[in-house]
Amino acid sequence: MAGLKSLKKKRRVQIIVVAAVALALSTGLIGYAMRDGINFFRSPSQVLAEPPTANEVFRLGGMVEVGSLQRGQGEEIAFRVTDFCHSVEVTYRGILPDLFGENEGTVATGRLVDGVFQASEILAKHDETYMPREVSNSLDGNTAETEHPECAYHGAYATSGGDT
Numbered sequence: 001m002a003g004l005k006s007l008k009k010k011r012r013v014q015i016i017v018v019a020a021v022a023l024a025l026s027t028g029l030i031g032y033a034m035r036d037g038i039n040f041f042r043s044p045s046q047v048l049a050e051p052p053t054a055n056e057v058f059r060l061g062g063m064v065e066v067g068s069l070q071r072g073q074g075e076e077i078a079f080r081v082t083d084f085c086h087s088v089e090v091t092y093r094g095i096l097p098d099l100f101g102e103n104e105g106t107v108a109t110g111r112l113v114d115g116v117f118q119a120s121e122i123l124a125k126h127d128e129t130y131m132p133r134e135v136s137n138s139l140d141g142n143t144a145e146t147e148h149p150e151c152a153y154h155g156a157y158a159t160s161g162g163d164t
Contacts, residue, residue: 041107043083052112060088060117061107069102081106081117090117097124 041059042052052058065087068080075094079102080087090108100106100122110119 044081044086044088045083047088047112047117048086055111057109057111057120059107059109060090060119062088062105064100064102064104064106066102081108088112088117089115090119092119092122094122096122100124 041061044060044062047060060081062081062083065080065082068078068087070078072078077092077096079090079092081090082088090110092108092110101124104124107123108117108119109121109123110117112118
């Protein structure tokens with residue numbers, strides 16, 4: 001009878017060990033699969049400070065610079081995205097979201113080619129008070145602002161030199 005209890009206990013320990021290994025393995029595989037799916041955006045200052053690799057697809061977030069929106073032939077659009085210190089030229093071919101406009105928050109997905117961000121997707125704010133949390137946090141905690149006070153956000157729109 002004692003041998004039977006020992007066998008059951010050994011079998012239970014084996015099942016627990018196999019389950020723990022399976023759980024650890026599945027957690028590792030899920031994490032590995034999601035590493036490319038987690039897609040944070042970069043501000044223009046981050047893009048200029050640490051340029052991405054040639055074929056890297058990433059998200060660029062910030063505000064559409066006032067006076068920079070230019071419509072080309074057909075569905076071609078060019079504009080600048082700014083974090084109130086640096087700007088990045090963006091080109092996009094397609095239909096823009098209805099709420100897209102100058103001095104509005106945006107996040108674009110694409111690649112940086114010869115200093116110009118070629119967007120494949122443009123996201124815009126949802127209503128007049130919405131700004132993507134990532135954009136808001138980036139603008140609120142802008143490290144360039146502490147290093148360069150002239151880049152500070154001064155309300156409706158910032159200008160270089162802090163004259164607003």
